[in-house]
Amino acid sequence: MHPADDLCGIKSKKLSKKRIVLGVAGSIAAVETVKLSRELIRHGADVIPVMTNAATKIIHPDALEFATSHKPIIELSGQTEHVFFCGLVKNPVDLLLICPCTANTLSKIAHGIDDTAVTTFATTAIGSGVPFVIVPAMHLSMYKHKVVQNNIEKCKELGITFIEPNIFQNKAKMPSIDEIVANVVINVGKQDLKEKNILIIGGATAEPIDDIRILTNKSSGKTAVSLANNAFERGANVEVWYGYAKETVPLYIPVKHFETIEDILSLLKSNKKTFDAIIVCAAIADYLPKKHKGKISSGKNKLTIECSPAPKIIQKIREVAPKSKIIAFKVEENKKDLKEEALKLLSKNNLDVVVANTISAFGADENEILIIDKERKSITKKGKKEQLAGYILDTIK
Ligand SMILES: Cc1cc2nc3c(=O)[nH]c(=O)nc-3n(C[C@H](O)[C@H](O)[C@H](O)COP(=O)(O)O)c2cc1C
Incomplete structure (x- = not known):
């Protein structure tokens, strides 16, 4: 038994039987993905990691394999992993979550370019209607770039949900792990109180x-x-x-x-x-x-x-x-x-x-x-x- 299996569902069953592909791009926030994937597992999810080459320079794939029990997919193979998990197949995953997502990866997704494992999963998920959430993280200067903003809008038009970053000290920071997990629960759930x-x-x-x-x-x-x-x-x-x-x-x-x-x-x-x-x-x-003004004095009988x-x-x-x-x-x-x-x-x-x-x-x-x-x-x-x-x-x- 892998150590990650001990964690499964220990906090709640909110994500029980849910399979989530976690796409990790080359943002420094990738260091948070060990904690994030383990929190998703604590709520019952099965997390399948996919990484860009840039992400592997920031966090070692062994760390994500340890966290999730799955070997991260970095290069696609003859198994056509993108189709197996996110294609028009009998049992696609419940969610593609790209977290953190770089300016580069989201811009490529907006234009249908797929030259990394993560962007190929994205193209496949959009084409087959797999629910898709992006959590951008980057320096504020990149986030404010007009083309990046236009690309975010394009992604939204494609039906991708964005979890807005926290703008802090000139950075568009990834939100807290609790906030990301809560949004994952929304996106894989029945949303029966939507718009209320x-x-x-x-x-x-x-x-x-x-x-x-x-x-x-x-x-x-x-x-x-x-x-x-x-x-x-x-x-x-x-x-x-x-x-x-x-x-x-x-x-x-x-x-x-x-x-x-x-x-x-x-x-x-x-x-x-x-x-x-x-x-x-x-x-x-x-x-x-x-109400008495001031302080009722102490020492009264x-x-x-x-x-x-x-x-x-x-x-x-x-x-x-x-x-x-x-x-x-x-x-x-x-x-x-x-x-x-x-x-x-x-x-x-x-x-x-x-x-x-x-x-x-x-x-x-x-x-x-x-x-x-x-x-x-x-x-x-x-x-x-x-x-x-x-x-x-x-x-x-
Ligand atoms: C240490 C380090 C941290 C980086 N952090 C970010 C980041 O937070 N957001 C971002 O968009 N790019 C960041 N970059 C730049 C990306 O890694 C770079 O654009 C890369 O080409 C992204 O490739 P990918 O989108 O395929 O992962 C960072 C680069 C380095 C070396």
């Missing part, structure tokens, strides 16, 4: 008690981040409004931050976008503490914090987004109350779906949820929050 604009409001509110202390709760943000990842990987345009929580939202998903209920109300007021769906899984304060009921955010969201599908979360202490309380919340606020769970969900990796819609149709699901996110998003399709 989805807003996810997650995390906890943090209401000030004085100038340095806050009243918050134990929301980890895991549900919000799981929903954002799942929606992104299914092709949706995702935006996250994120409160006080420790889970990190991936950098490639746009985020707006809030701390207080007042902040959420301001975000609602300034928002200009129309969302097909709004998912409110944030743990929003039910009571607002009366007793301190009482006066609170008043907070405005109900879900009502405001329905008011400003009358046409959006709204999915709200309801937390109860006891499982037996979930259905009844979920139905009350649904009808009171004219919601589309309520996801009800108990307080054991807070901070946990797993959860049990009741998903109920306005026709009172309900299902119960139990599992990791990443898996549950999929069931919740199925209600938007």
Whole structure:
């Protein structure tokens, strides 16, 4: 058994049974392809490396053979490897990913020139309709060259998807490996949320008690981040409004931050976008503490914090987004109350779906949820929050 086989699917099954040809061109970013191919394998993919001669001067083919368990294809042979993997055959690969792609390779692809193994795979994939993603990486001066830009446009017209580089310190840098993997998942997946604009409001509110202390709760943000990842990987345009929580939202998903209920109300007021769906899984304060100026002095024998009921955010969201599908979360202490309380919340606020769970969900990796819609149709699901996110998003399709 090759060492790469031990890795297969250890992180997720998102790319299980997917075969990906990884074309590597002669950019310095080729040094990242060992990590990239191993991450794709961790999500279940079989990665077949193909290299240009220039790439072999930057990273040794043995490194990619070690990473993927396949000998990199550098010269085509009588096996016609380009046709075997990317041609009009019974079982072509699921994706051709050229990462990193040089100015030279993408320009040749735009003009149908194939004089390296990588460009011949490209020509074949375009002709047979194999999904094709390019991740360009080069110095900014090359990236800004008008002809290179025109060639990128030509490639896009040919149906090739580009993952845009991060422009940083005069370089058009390859995005993070996580971003590339997420885009690979989109491109080999069913894209059943494509074109959907989805807003996810997650995390906890943090209401000030004085100038340095806050009243918050134990929301980890895991549900919000799981929903954002799942929606992104299914092709949706995702935006996250994120409160006080420790889970990190991936950098490639746009985020707006809030701390207080007042902040959420301001975000609602300034928002200009129309969302097909709004998912409110944030743990929003039910009571607002009366705020003291400065610092409540320490050393008191007793301190009482006066609170008043907070405005109900879900009502405001329905008011400003009358046409959006709204999915709200309801937390109860006891499982037996979930259905009844979920139905009350649904009808009171004219919601589309309520996801009800108990307080054991807070901070946990797993959860049990009741998903109920306005026709009172309900299902119960139990599992990791990443898996549950999929069931919740199925209600938007
Ligand atoms: C160390 C080194 C780093 C390079 N990095 C890049 C790069 O990031 N992007 C790029 O377009 N070309 C880069 N080049 C230039 C390409 O290697 C060169 O254009 C080559 O002809 C590309 O061949 P290929 O497209 O067949 O791989 C680099 C060259 C060297 C020597």
